[in-house]
Amino acid sequence: MVRWGILGAGKIAHRFACSLEREADSVLAAISCRRQERADCFAQAHSVEKIYIGYDKLLADPQIDAVYLALPHGLHEEWAIRALQAGKAVLCEKPAALDAEQTRQIAAAARENHRLFMEAMKTRFVPLYPVVRQLVKSGELGELTAVEASLCNRMPDEMMAEKNRGKTYHTQPGQGGALLDAGIYCASWLQDFLPSVPELTSVSVNVKGGVDYYVEAKLKAGEVTARLECAFDRAKPRQAVLRGTKGCIVVEELHRAQRAVLYREGEEPKILEIPYEVDDFYGEIHHFAECLRQGRTESPVMPLEASVQCAEILDSIRHGME
Numbered sequence: 001m002v003r004w005g006i007l008g009a010g011k012i013a014h015r016f017a018c019s020l021e022r023e024a025d026s027v028l029a030a031i032s033c034r035r036q037e038r039a040d041c042f043a044q045a046h047s048v049e050k051i052y053i054g055y056d057k058l059l060a061d062p063q064i065d066a067v068y069l070a071l072p073h074g075l076h077e078e079w080a081i082r083a084l085q086a087g088k089a090v091l092c093e094k095p096a097a098l099d100a101e102q103t104r105q106i107a108a109a110a111r112e113n114h115r116l117f118m119e120a121m122k123t124r125f126v127p128l129y130p131v132v133r134q135l136v137k138s139g140e141l142g143e144l145t146a147v148e149a150s151l152c153n154r155m156p157d158e159m160m161a162e163k164n165r166g167k168t169y170h171t172q173p174g175q176g177g178a179l180l181d182a183g184i185y186c187a188s189w190l191q192d193f194l195p196s197v198p199e200l201t202s203v204s205v206n207v208k209g210g211v212d213y214y215v216e217a218k219l220k221a222g223e224v225t226a227r228l229e230c231a232f233d234r235a236k237p238r239q240a241v242l243r244g245t246k247g248c249i250v251v252e253e254l255h256r257a258q259r260a261v262l263y264r265e266g267e268e269p270k271i272l273e274i275p276y277e278v279d280d281f282y283g284e285i286h287h288f289a290e291c292l293r294q295g296r297t298e299s300p301v302m303p304l305e306a307s308v309q310c311a312e313i314l315d316s317i318r319h320g321m322e
Contacts, residue, residue: 001025004067005030009038023282069092087113089117090116174210186240194226
């Protein structure tokens with residue numbers, strides 16, 4: 001039995017807890033946050049037996065095997081490392097950290113303490129993803145020529161309003177912005193399908209108050225071109241496009257995909273529809289729990305180096321914005 005604790009009690013923690021209920025041999029044993037009232041509400045909603053006001057108190061509980069880190073981005077490095085040092089396995093909500101150097105520090109702590117750490121890149125754990133990956137690997141598209149990933153959302157007007165900027169971490173300089181929140185999903189597609197970490201060729205942005213609300217970056221890895229687009233200020237089709245010499249695959253809702261279309265020259269489009277086993281969180285939870293039961297200290301699907309390289313992609317784009 002894997003006994004889980006959650007750091008943070010926001011919306012994403014609630015979604016995680018609901019999905020965890022479907023994972024056999026796992027139980028949500030503890031919740032930790034800063035306010036008693038919020039912790040009490042969370043515990044009642046999900047039948048959690050232990051409540052801790054203070055993240056360090058949960059980490060000190062010897063009965064907790066694994067931690068789901070659902071804190072704002074800027075707190076990931078500190079609490080991931082502290083959890084690993086406390087002997088806990090850590091499933092950390094994306095992005096793993098604010099930049100590549102912080103991500104390397106987390107990876108180093110995981111290795112030094114011989115504990116499992118995985119960035120919760122749910123994209124890679126939905127049933128459709130390995131099917132798309134195998135199609136590319138098998139040569140269905142021919143030689144890969146381009147990888148494009150776009151995740152653009154129109155955030156609520158009240159969040160976007162100047163008077164409300166900074167009230168949530170999404171619009172706080174340093175840990176906010178579309179690149180860290182949405183662009184990390186796009187970076188994961190680039191990291192997994194490009195032949196190497198790409199180099200930035202150009203970038204255009206919409207920045208307000210030190211926070212990026214729109215980013216379009218063009219990159220290149222060898223002969224393969226790439227495009228990463230993300231936004232808080234506009235809605236567009238949220239998709240990944242993998243182009244090759246013989247055709248292309250368009251993956252809809254790239255961050256939680258269930259449908260893709262394969263286009264090949266001279267053939268009718270082929271629709272691939274593969275639903276979730278439970279929801280878009282369950283795949284990563286099940287994989288992580290299996291890794292833990294098998295004694296793994298690193299995921300073969302989302303290894304430590306993949307997280308570092310995703311962060312490096314975002315770093316290069318961020319540097320291009322300066």
